[in-house]
Amino acid sequence: MATVMDLTTRNEASQQQPQNYAISMTTLQGFELAQRAAKALSQSTLVPKEYQGNLPNCIVALNMAQRLNADPLMVMQNLVIVHGRPTWSAQFLIATANSCGRFSALRYEFKGDEGTDDWGCRAWAIEKDTGERLDGTWVTIGLARKEGWLEKNGSKWKTMPQQMLMYRAGSWWVRAYAPELSMGLTTAEEAADFIDVTPERPASLGEIVRPDETVNQQTGEIIKAKPEPLKAGGPPPLSVATLIKRVNNAACLNDAVDIMAEPDSHALNAEDASKLMAAYRERWGEA
Numbered sequence: 001m002a003t004v005m006d007l008t009t010r011n012e013a014s015q016q017q018p019q020n021y022a023i024s025m026t027t028l029q030g031f032e033l034a035q036r037a038a039k040a041l042s043q044s045t046l047v048p049k050e051y052q053g054n055l056p057n058c059i060v061a062l063n064m065a066q067r068l069n070a071d072p073l074m075v076m077q078n079l080v081i082v083h084g085r086p087t088w089s090a091q092f093l094i095a096t097a098n099s100c101g102r103f104s105a106l107r108y109e110f111k112g113d114e115g116t117d118d119w120g121c122r123a124w125a126i127e128k129d130t131g132e133r134l135d136g137t138w139v140t141i142g143l144a145r146k147e148g149w150l151e152k153n154g155s156k157w158k159t160m161p162q163q164m165l166m167y168r169a170g171s172w173w174v175r176a177y178a179p180e181l182s183m184g185l186t187t188a189e190e191a192a193d194f195i196d197v198t199p200e201r202p203a204s205l206g207e208i209v210r211p212d213e214t215v216n217q218q219t220g221e222i223i224k225a226k227p228e229p230l231k232a233g234g235p236p237p238l239s240v241a242t243l244i245k246r247v248n249n250a251a252c253l254n255d256a257v258d259i260m261a262e263p264d265s266h267a268l269n270a271e272d273a274s275k276l277m278a279a280y281r282e283r284w285g286e287a
Contacts, residue, residue, distance in 0.1 A: 093174050121166055238264040
């Protein structure tokens, strides 16, 4: 018979054994584990640039991977940022549906004559629990034309229409019959067709759209207008010391950003501009 001392020794030994915790956003141990894993991933050069050195993005990717029961690196490689918005690649969304175990692998059915507006595709699969065939929505070239997908600059609908029909049919099927797999996100291909690339006024320095700036409608890049030369007899440009003083004395971050965006700050040479940016970051943090 085990003595009291034996039972006490066993309890102490069991308490000393390390416990395994799952990554979680709701428990202390799970969140600490997520931060450790995210730190390791953020230091890797094999993850996409959106995650390199970015601990919060890595934690979000780990959380999404856990919810999907998927490999974190696979989630990172397929979570595509389109104009600042997270999207899935169509291949990943279709692969997730194929591997979830609830349906047969997605198959594709075509109709109409290739090259005409009636040419279309729909995805279908068999629900394993019921044996029912689940048909997706028809996606046709005529629909793509009416929605304006064919006319967008760089549109893949012009060069690889059959593949785009399959991608769109597959992603629509997933959102119709297994929307939880997409986690509310669209695909990168859909985002390129639907999203207006003209950005709203963001808060980060260097991305503020002002009257003297334009937006490249194809890439979303903000193009700054070159500062106009000072007219003869006009006031001299402010010195870098004056601009640094104004940035340090700004009442709030928005005022500091406005100072950085003024023509005087744009007219500085490279060395002075670097000094001004260093002062801004020291006073207000990273842009």
